[in-house]
Amino acid sequence: MLAIRLPAELETRLEALARATGRTKTFYVREAITAHLEDLEDFYLADQRLADLRAGATQTVALEDVLKRYDLED
Template sequence: MLAIRLPAEIETRLDALAAATGRTKTFYAREAILEHLDDLEDLYLAEQRLIEVRTGRSPTHTLAAVEQSLGLAN
């Protein structure tokens, strides 16, 4: 169970959308969360990887080195 407080303007918009479509406010709240959850998880992971690269805990490779190792170098 999750309870959230929304600003009145958003609550009003959500009420109007639910009434106009016959869906519940919970449906739209769930859809919004699911829509953005993957993006938020990806952002967190990217930030962690960036920290690892910047602190030298994760190696980096040049494009030329990757191409060479895959046999794609010209």
């Protein structure tokens, strides 16, 4: 269970969409979260990896080395 407060304009738009389509507001909120959650996870993972790189906690690997290691060279 999740309860959220939306700005009035967003709530109005969501209600209008639900009425126009015969779907529930919950349906559209679930769809929006599903569509964007993976992008958000990817963004925060990349941000953490960049912070680790800048802090010297991790190193990069040259693309050529990766291709060679996994036998992906042309």
